[in-house]
Amino acid sequence: MNEVFSILQQNPVVGFATVDEHGNPQARAFQVMLIEDGKIYFCTGSGKCVYQQIQTHPYVAFTVTSPQYVSVRVEGTTQFVDDLALKERILEKNPTVKAIYQSADNPVFKIFYLEHGKAEIFDLSTLPPKRQNFTF
DSSP: OHHHHHHHHHSOEEEEEEEOTTSOEEEEEEEOOEEETTEEEEEEETTSHHHHHHHHOOEEEEEEEOTTSEEEEEEEEEEEEOOHHHHHHHHHHOHHHHHHHOSTTOTTEEEEEEEEEEEEEEETTSSSOEEEEEEO
């Protein structure tokens, strides 16, 4: 998983997919906020559609491709956590998120991580593509 984490830290903006109330896929740009203790953390606001979608269907997927054409695809079950210390670290690392939510105790500010799932790396710069599967 270290290779997956490294790619995500260098390329934190991912294409993030959920399922809406009609069963349709919904994709949007999302930013990896933190990678800690083998967990990939994201944040959102409780008033957003993505929050409601994850509450209803906690299985999500995301993907990113590096400038060197190494792609990572991750899918897994999300778990929301209300940890003020983690929220503080996210706010310290990301001034845009801090400007939106202002403080870790803001009840709208939600963080979640992928609890169970798998990751794949596709190195598209080689023939044939290199694939590695990981479980976390």
